[in-house]
Amino acid sequence: xKLYAGGQLDFYLLQHRSWVELELKEPTRLSxxxxxxxxxxxxxxxxxxxxxxxxxxxxxxCGQDEVKLYPAVNGG
Amino acid sequence: MxxxxxxxxxxxxxxxxxxxxxxLSEDFYRLYPGGKALxxxxxxxxxxxxxxxxxxxxxxxxxxxxxxxxxxxxxxxxVVSARSPLTGGYGESEAGGFWGPxxxxxxxxxxxxxxxxxxxxxxxxxxGVAEIRPAExxxxxxxAEAQQAIRADxxxxxxxxxxxxxxxxxxxxxAGLTNDLRHFNGRTGMGAVMxxxxxxxxxxxxxxxxxxxxxxxxxxxxxGRKLSKSMREHPASWDLQVRGTPGLxxxxxxxxxxxxRNFRQGAFEGVDEVKWEAYEQQLLTAxxxxxxxxxxxxxxxxxxxxPSPYGGPEYETLGAFxxxxxxxxxQAIAKANELCNAYVLDSISAGVTIAFAMECFEHGLIGLNDxxxxxxxxGNAEAMLTILExxxxxxxxxxxxxxxxxxxxxxxxxxxxxxxxxxxxxxLAMHEPRGKYNVGMGYAxxxxxxxxxxxxxxxAFANPEAIQFKSAAPLGITVAQPPRLxxxxxxxxxxxxxxxxxxxKTTGYCFFGPAPRSFIHPDDVLLSxxxxxGWNLTLDDLLQIGERGTNLARIFNLREGFTRQDDTLPERxxxxxxxxxxxGLGLPREEFEQALTLLxxxxxxxxxxxxxxxxxxxxLSLGWAADMLPVQTRN
Ligand code: SF4
Numbered sequence: 038x039k040l041y042a043g044g045q046l047d048f049y050l051l052q053h054r055s056w057v058e059l060e061l062k063e064p065t066r067l068s069x070x071x072x073x074x075x076x077x078x079x080x081x082x083x084x085x086x087x088x089x090x091x092x093x094x095x096x097x098x099c100g101q102d103e104v105k106l107y108p109a110v111n112g113g
Numbered sequence: 114m115x116x117x118x119x120x121x122x123x124x125x126x127x128x129x130x131x132x133x134x135x136x137l138s139e140d141f142y143r144l145y146p147g148g149k150a151l152x153x154x155x156x157x158x159x160x161x162x163x164x165x166x167x168x169x170x171x172x173x174x175x176x177x178x179x180x181x182x183x184x185x186x187x188x189x190x191x192v193v194s195a196r197s198p199l200t201g202g203y204g205e206s207e208a209g210g211f212w213g214p215x216x217x218x219x220x221x222x223x224x225x226x227x228x229x230x231x232x233x234x235x236x237x238x239x240x241g242v243a244e245i246r247p248a249e250x251x252x253x254x255x256x257a258e259a260q261q262a263i264r265a266d267x268x269x270x271x272x273x274x275x276x277x278x279x280x281x282x283x284x285x286x287x288a289g290l291t292n293d294l295r296h297f298n299g300r301t302g303m304g305a306v307m308x309x310x311x312x313x314x315x316x317x318x319x320x321x322x323x324x325x326x327x328x329x330x331x332x333x334x335x336x337g338r339k340l341s342k343s344m345r346e347h348p349a350s351w352d353l354q355v356r357g358t359p360g361l362x363x364x365x366x367x368x369x370x371x372x373x374r375n376f377r378q379g380a381f382e383g384v385d386e387v388k389w390e391a392y393e394q395q396l397l398t399a400x401x402x403x404x405x406x407x408x409x410x411x412x413x414x415x416x417x418x419x420p421s422p423y424g425g426p427e428y429e430t431l432g433a434f435x436x437x438x439x440x441x442x443x444q445a446i447a448k449a450n451e452l453c454n455a456y457v458l459d460s461i462s463a464g465v466t467i468a469f470a471m472e473c474f475e476h477g478l479i480g481l482n483d484x485x486x487x488x489x490x491x492g493n494a495e496a497m498l499t500i501l502e503x504x505x506x507x508x509x510x511x512x513x514x515x516x517x518x519x520x521x522x523x524x525x526x527x528x529x530x531x532x533x534x535x536x537x538x539x540x541l542a543m544h545e546p547r548g549k550y551n552v553g554m555g556y557a558x559x560x561x562x563x564x565x566x567x568x569x570x571x572x573a574f575a576n577p578e579a580i581q582f583k584s585a586a587p588l589g590i591t592v593a594q595p596p597r598l599x600x601x602x603x604x605x606x607x608x609x610x611x612x613x614x615x616x617x618k619t620t621g622y623c624f625f626g627p628a629p630r631s632f633i634h635p636d637d638v639l640l641s642x643x644x645x646x647g648w649n650l651t652l653d654d655l656l657q658i659g660e661r662g663t664n665l666a667r668i669f670n671l672r673e674g675f676t677r678q679d680d681t682l683p684e685r686x687x688x689x690x691x692x693x694x695x696x697g698l699g700l701p702r703e704e705f706e707q708a709l710t711l712l713x714x715x716x717x718x719x720x721x722x723x724x725x726x727x728x729x730x731x732x733l734s735l736g737w738a739a740d741m742l743p744v745q746t747r748n
Binding site (some may be wrong): 043044045047048049053077078079080082083085090105107108109110111112113 | 348349351352353355358360361363364365367368428544552565566569570572573575576577578579580581624625629630694
């Protein structure tokens with residue numbers, strides 16, 4: 038799957054990369070994956086899975102899924 | 114001695130060419146420590162009610178914050194205030210850059226400008242000495258040309274120039290000021306007031322250092338160093354460092370709150386062409402900063418492949434000329450930004466007024482006869498650029514649109530008023546209030562008309578574990594709330610955040626410095642101000658400083674005849690968005706009115722009329738201002 042860490046969420050990823058590709062052998066709970074990657078769940082405001090807004094706590098990902106994460110955006 | 118301040122104000126009468134220097138007492142400065150609060154005090158006391166904005170009697174105040182120029186990241190700001198030609202009420206606009214710090218180094222906290230010069234002039238200030246110089250040779254020129262000419266006149270390339278452009282000369286009601294060609298006092302038409310005074314520019318050069326003014330310079334320097342380091346490791350300022358404000362486009366679009374086609378829609382199909390990655394590939398050449406700021410959120414760009422002498426487009430400009438006009442041509446948006454910088458137009462009001470005209474055109478309220486044959490539909494980038502030129506020069510349809518969307522709608526008639534997305538005459542910024550209700554409340558209640566920087570935005574306070582939410586705890590925000598809700602707790606958030614924001618505008622902090630928006634902990638904000646002044650302020654004192662500023666501006670507006678009916682939102686905002694994740698959802702009108710009443714009560718204002726109560730004013734040491742309220746409104 039491909040994961041995009043939008044806004045300041047790339048702060049938490051290795052070398053501050055915005056995109057990471059992951060090989061998933063089976064459907065995996067996204068929240069567990071993010072914890073493993075070091076992205077604090079409280080900082081994730083929106084999750085877009087294959088173009089649709091979804092609930093972070095409920096969603097499983099696998100295979101060719103594309104996930105985009107966005108933080109709470111606070112003006113400016 | 115007043116620590117942290119030069120304690121000097123320069124008074125300029127352009128009608129008589131008299132220049133005077135006034136010294137502030139420490140007791141006075143402690144109540145009104147610069148910026149918003151100082152400007153509010155001066156305007157209420159020195160500007161008679163109902164003065165025409167373009168009359169020589171209008172008073173233009175340019176005021177540094179207390180901390181402006183200190184060696185602390187983001188302490189860079191100054192405000193420009195006067196009666197606004199756009200709203201008829203309190204006018205105010207802040208900017209950063211290097212000019213404010215340079216003014217302090219030249220010995221002044223503020224400049225008060227009255228009268229009108231018989232011929233175009235500019236002001237030259239160097240180390241405590243000021244002079245008025247002729248500026249006929251600058252009139253009609255772009256800001257880049259004028260800056261170069263002033264520096265050549267005075268023989269110093271390091272002079273900092275604050276100036277208007279041809280939009281201010283032509284009295285476009287949303288003309289602004291720029292310093293260093295890339296830092297803007299965009300809002301409320303302060304550039305038009307300066308233009309009406311025949312004042313093209315204020316050039317400054319100073320050699321003082323802030324440390325020599327500070328009560329405890331060592332602590333200030335140590336704090337400044339600590340903040341520069343901690344900023345790099347703080348997620349709340351990370352996006353500003355890497356992308357700057359253009360990084361907002363994509364996240365806002367994902368949430369369905371990217372204003373699109375004059376706020377009809379919340380999601381833009383062309384977002385990939387205007388988001389940060391496109392900006393980085395097509396425009397970006399370098400990153401820059403304001404004075405002593407480690408965040409470096411400013412961007413340098415190429416436009417149509419050529420290095421631009423002006424700064425790159427910020428998010429507001431990208432949004433206003435891009436999605437809000439239905440335009441995805443990034444080079445055209447960058448060109449519009451360049452024109453706004455060369456002529457000094459507020460890019461928010463300009464973009465939203467053009468979007469208004471596009472909607473009027475599509476509804477047949479204006480036709481090809483009015484546009485001079487221009488097909489002014491959403492998405493037509495060439496038409497947008499042509500109309501923008503016309504606005505700055507007040508030519509063709511541009512002459513009407515230079516009046517702002519509210520006045521233009523009154524002239525056009527019919528349903529045009531519905532397409533004017535403004536509050537108190539000032540156009541909404543690129544933040545969709547239907548997805549963040551306290552931003553909507555800020556638009557409604559702000560004394561300057563729709564302003565997106567009244568409070569930090571709602572999404573930051575939705576998750577109790579989020580960094581930004583937790584950083585607001587010292588201010589008293591402890592219960593998380595959803596963005597799309599208006600209740601008593603949200604109004605408590607608003608009341609705290611509004612005072613905090615007003616304090617930033619008074620002390621000179623940029624919105625992108627202190628928590629909860631960014632990385633400077635409230636205790637460090639406090640430490641910086643105490644190290645500068647030796648005043649032993651508390652956080653409560655800082656909130657009081659902020660509250661003083663908002664009350665002064667409120668009284669100014671009441672004096673001009675504003676009422677509760679002006680604290681509202683455009684009709685469209687109470688109706689549903691046409692697309693995106695929030696499709697069909699509007700901001701609920703009844704909840705909004707109830708919340709407004711609650712907020713008035715928290716502020717110590719009459720719950721029905723919004724008139725500040727004498728008791729609250731006296732608790733803020735503003736008893737004198739209660740006597741300035743119109744007699745019929747006093748309670
Ligand atoms: S955060 Fe950006 S706008 Fe604010 S002072 Fe720093 S460089 Fe200037």
